Amino acid sequence: MTETIHTLVIGGGQAGVATSTHLQKLGVPHLVLERARIAERWRTERWDSLVANGPVWHDRFPDAEFDGIDPEVFAPKETVAAYFETFARTRDLPVRTGVAVTGLERHGDGFRATTADGVIEARNVVVATGPFQTPVIPTVVTDPGISQMHSNAYRNPGALPKGAVLVVGAGSSGAQIAEELVRAGRRVFLSVGPHDRPPRRYRGQDFVWWLGKLGKWDLKAPTPGTEHVTIAVSGAYGGHTMDFRRLAGLGVTLLGRAGAYRDGLLQIAPDLATNIANGDRNYLSVLDEADAYAKAQGLDLPEEPEARRFMPLPASVTDPILALDLQAEGISTIIWATGFKLDFGWIGIDIFREDGRPRHVEGVSELAGLYFVGLPWLSCRGSSFIWGAWRDAERLAAHIAARP
Numbered sequence: 001m002t003e004t005i006h007t008l009v010i011g012g013g014q015a016g017v018a019t020s021t022h023l024q025k026l027g028v029p030h031l032v033l034e035r036a037r038i039a040e041r042w043r044t045e046r047w048d049s050l051v052a053n054g055p056v057w058h059d060r061f062p063d064a065e066f067d068g069i070d071p072e073v074f075a076p077k078e079t080v081a082a083y084f085e086t087f088a089r090t091r092d093l094p095v096r097t098g099v100a101v102t103g104l105e106r107h108g109d110g111f112r113a114t115t116a117d118g119v120i121e122a123r124n125v126v127v128a129t130g131p132f133q134t135p136v137i138p139t140v141v142t143d144p145g146i147s148q149m150h151s152n153a154y155r156n157p158g159a160l161p162k163g164a165v166l167v168v169g170a171g172s173s174g175a176q177i178a179e180e181l182v183r184a185g186r187r188v189f190l191s192v193g194p195h196d197r198p199p200r201r202y203r204g205q206d207f208v209w210w211l212g213k214l215g216k217w218d219l220k221a222p223t224p225g226t227e228h229v230t231i232a233v234s235g236a237y238g239g240h241t242m243d244f245r246r247l248a249g250l251g252v253t254l255l256g257r258a259g260a261y262r263d264g265l266l267q268i269a270p271d272l273a274t275n276i277a278n279g280d281r282n283y284l285s286v287l288d289e290a291d292a293y294a295k296a297q298g299l300d301l302p303e304e305p306e307a308r309r310f311m312p313l314p315a316s317v318t319d320p321i322l323a324l325d326l327q328a329e330g331i332s333t334i335i336w337a338t339g340f341k342l343d344f345g346w347i348g349i350d351i352f353r354e355d356g357r358p359r360h361v362e363g364v365s366e367l368a369g370l371y372f373v374g375l376p377w378l379s380c381r382g383s384s385f386i387w388g389a390w391r392d393a394e395r396l397a398a399h400i401a402a403r404p
């Protein structure tokens with residue numbers, strides 16, 4: 001069966017829903033195909049206790065508030081998924097769920113998408129299949145006695161085998177998972193690489209507010225050299241600054257970057273103190289910029305000198321472990337919170353760079369009629385976040401509507 005539609009949107013997460021909303025507003029006939037359910041990754045590819053990293057007033061579409069929730073709260077992931085679902089249903093967005101697109105080819109001056117339900121031909125295609133697609137696990141640990149998983153498969157402490165846990169990666173996922181595990185009474189090792197760790201709140205304002213005021217959401221590209229610097233931030237437990245000294249105080253043993261695994265030993269780089277110092281520097285730089293902004297704008301915000309006081313460095317930083325004996329430490333589980341890569345293997349069109357990203361300008365690909373939305377840094381730092389995808393989707397929908 002072949003169906004024809006003017007514009008096909010592939011993926012029904014927040015970016016697909018946002019794109020559909022803007023296409024609908026402009027009267028562009030379209031269809032969204034979602035392989036599972038709306039916002040599936042929020043439902044089944046995140047841990048149970050995850051809450052949004054930004055408060056409800058910020059992490060939402062500008063068109064709709066979260067019903068009945070204090071705007072300062074960090075919404076649980078089910079609430080976020082339900083928000084997108086309700087948003088799509090109440091606006092009658094044409095989302096067809098349970099249909100995976102398995103192939104995309106050029107067809108005349110348009111495109112042909114293959115699905116299990118048949119073929120769909122479209123003049124335009126918007127790919128909205130997510131910024132975080134395929135888990136990356138950088139090191140091979142060949143020990144059948146150790147359970148290993150990526151952070152997207154971690155659910156809760158009770159679902160792990162008994163024993164100590166090594167969490168590799170201390171961005172938002174790894175740091176939050178390590179904290180949950182240590183609070184649940186687990187012995188936890190956390191491998192901390194280069195990271196930024198902005199203050200959760202400063203002078204009475206959340207850091208997402210500060211990022212907006214300081215123009216950081218609108219940055220066009222990461223500062224050169226910081227492409228692999230992860231960001232450690234958390235809305236858990238009401239939201240607090242991700243401070244690795246505090247985690248160590250809760251009982252987490254901090255480690256430098258995890259390296260190769262040989263004969264039961266995981267090599268650990270001697271970079272922990274440097275990573276912590278650079279994270280502190282980043283934290284303080286945000287405070288400095290915020291202070292300078294508040295002064296320049298004459299903002300009447302309460303001073304917060306205590307935000308600049310750090311606890312002493314823990315022993316795991318001053319006397320670091322450089323090789324971790326997994327058995328001797330009783331480690332039964334490794335959680336790789338080591339990020340994701342893109343996987344567009346199902347798109348049979350020569351539009352990708354060597355690093356797997358599409359060749360595009362702010363989501364408009366080199367090939368007329370083919371668009372991408374929701375990717376990290378698509379047009380700016382905000383692009384993979386809820387309201388950032390909304391803004392990009394609005395611009396791309398207008399581009400589609402204006403195509404001759």
Ligand SMILES: Cc1cc2nc3c(=O)[nH]c(=O)nc-3n(C[C@H](O)[C@H](O)[C@H](O)COP(=O)(O)OP(=O)(O)OC[C@H]3O[C@@H](n4cnc5c(N)ncnc54)[C@H](O)[C@@H]3O)c2cc1C
Nearest residue numbers: 011013014015035040041052053100101129130374385386
């Ligand atoms: C742990 C974690 C926490 C995050 N927290 C926040 C936060 O608090 N606030 C925030 O703004 N951002 C957050 N993000 C970033 C981002 O908002 C989410 O990753 C979000 O899920 C991205 O939405 P998306 O629509 O672009 O992609 P996804 O949510 O990944 O949606 C893509 C959709 O496409 C579908 N799909 C994929 N391939 C196909 C195919 N071939 N055919 C049909 N359908 C397909 C998938 O099933 C999925 O539903 C977080 C990310 C992670 C990993």
